[in-house]
Amino acid sequence: MNRGLDGGSQTVVAISDVGKTFQAGTTALSGIDLEIGKREFVSLIGPSGCGKSTLLRIIGDLIEPSTGSVLVNGKTANQARRDHDYGIVFQEAVLYDWRTVARNISLPLELAGWDRRRRSARVGEMLELVELTGFGDHHPWQLSGGMQQRVAIARALSFDPSLLLMDEPFGALDEMTRERLNLELLRIWEASGSTIVFVTHSIAEAVFLSTRVIVMSARPGRISRVVPIDLPQPRRASSRENPRFFEYVTEIREALHLGADLDRQVAAADEEVRAQ
């Protein structure tokens, strides 16, 4: 089960029999069982409406599951959220326009009660980590989309959470920026030693980044296939040209199409099921 960088045995996320039915009656998830080990990079991939974002939000205790339970670091998801066990990155950077880049990154630290000197030292480290040294005094609207997303990653990692939840973080970026940020994310993952759960639409992105890809199908959202990715670590841009890379991409594509064939029989809204 565990395919993290160090191959350690600690379980970070334990999901058992999780289901989610929204008030409107839509069943977004049903019977999800998943364990994620320390230092794993797990991608959730699937068609719109498969509940991958919902699952990510349930892990982060942003919404509650209708059935089943989630443990993060052996605690309830709620307790883990209160203990600042995870950082989250959305598709949009969601930076506060009225704060500089540095003060955006230090926001969670202020909340955690860090004093000013520790905060500014930490912000310096984080800016270096995402290669934005010198941009601390800029305002978010002075940065490109890719730079904004790097700030969001720095902010999520600033308090050194053991778990990083990412909801299509590069979905709004162009292909070039996306590939560059993929490499950068892997470097950050190696440097920070955190566990990552990553939601994506892109098969290639999932294969390139992950130690394990969870293929989901829709209506109701469920896990249809788990594909461990045994490409050599650390990944390089050239990993995308590895023949095994294409085998994995094909395997996942077929798994997705199999799910899609089943879906086609179910007439329902094709919108991504989200909270509220």
Added chain:
Amino acid sequence: MASIAVERPTQGAAGVSATARRIASFLLVLGCLWGFWELYRWVWSSAGWTWPFRVDASTMPHVHEILHALAQHPTSGSGQILAVQLLKAAGFTAKEAVAGFSIGALVGFGLGVAMSQARLLQRGLLPYVVASQAVPILAVAPIVVVYLGSLHVAPWFSVAVIAAYLTFFPVAINTLRGLQSTDRRALELMRSYAAGRWYVLWKLRVPAALPFIFSALRVSATASVVGAIIGEAPSSIQSGLGGYIVNFNQYYTLEPQNLWATNLVAALLGIAFFLVVVLAERAVLRRAPENVV
């Protein structure tokens, strides 16, 4: 959120010429208005048209007569030239309006925050907040004056309370709207940090609502001047612009230009208030606003 890098407009030579252009266009519009007034006056009076109203020295005094009146010694008042008297009166009214604006803005902000924090409070308070503005200010003003007068409060402060009555409403409504339109993702982010209610309010909701609040303050700035002028009548205050307006109203057929001149000064006071708020908004919204609020 802009995904393209944006540079702040550079200050300096370009800034100066932009200011010059704005002043020029302002003067141009002013000149056009003056010209239009005099042209209308000339056409209507020489043609003898009486629709929609007869044009003569009492309905439409010449602009230069109005300006000339400012330099004259009016028959009533302290004996100084009208401009000096009106500026003093404007200063007095400004004091009432500033106090009223401050009280109204604080009360409005407080109400907005309170209503945003509990649905029950919003349901309970909002109808009364709306109803308060449906009551004519002319009916409320004497009640305020009599009530506060019985508490031995200075009369000008009663006027300030009346001005506050007109000020708080837009601030309360816009604060509420601003606090409720916080980006959902930003709220989720705060939830992921396990941020408490107050932290979310002060670090996220209020700074995000500032553009809403400032647009309300712009409206309120002029409303507070109007409120102060209206409030002076039932309080029998003679030293403010309201007192002059009541007085010149009685002599309108004899000296219409005096009332026009007073209106001009009152309008300028309202514009000055508006500009102060605009300047404050620029100063606050450029930097991290949460440090200022």
